[in-house]
Amino acid sequence: MTNxxxxxxxxxxxxxxxxxxxxxxxxxxxxxxxxxxIYTGISIDTACSMGFCAEHSAVAEMLKHHEFQVRAFVAVDAAEMPSPCGRCRELISQLAKTNLDAIVEVKNGVFKSLKELLPFDWKEDLDRNW
Known part of the structure; x- marks a missing residue:
């Protein structure tokens, strides 16, 4: 799947x-x-730090199509090294509680659930519908 x-x-x-x-x-x-x-995105880097991550770009594309539940995701650089950052992991986790079950490649050949990457999720203590 993530390959x-x-x-x-x-x-x-x-x-x-x-x-x-x-x-x-x-x-x-x-x-x-x-x-x-499957939705894709690319990073944008600007001289004044106004750019954004590739995952954010892909999330925007996904939301445009009224989807928000993620099965798996990956972010890579040109050397195909996985590089999903914490900011992007948190964004995906906030879209739907079920996204904590999404699989992400954190290193070449190493796959983890988003919940494993966010073990002390601050949202668990809130009484909110997400």
Whole structure:
């Protein structure tokens, strides 16, 4: 499952320079939803730090299609090294409680559930519907 996602993301990764201020696609991400759809995104890096992560880009694409439940996701750089950051893991966890069961490749060949990566989830102590 995530090998397919890694292959898709790897095809998008590779830093490209737009101009003196913007580089993009240094990291690419692929998300598979519980419905089986795959959404992708790329990172954007700017000179004044206004860019964003590839996972955020993929999440935005997924939400545009009214999906929010994630089965698996991966983020890779051009060397195909997985690199999902904590900020992105937290974002995905906030979309749906069931996303804590999503599988993410944290190192080449090492797969963990999102819950394993967020073991002391602050949302567990809140009385909210998520």
């Amino acid at each position: 397919k996602l890694k292959e898709i993301a790897s095809g998008l990764a590779g830093t490209k320079t737009l101009n003196d201020f913007v580089e993009y696609a240094g990291v690419a991400a692929a998300i598979e939803t519980v419905a089986g759809n």
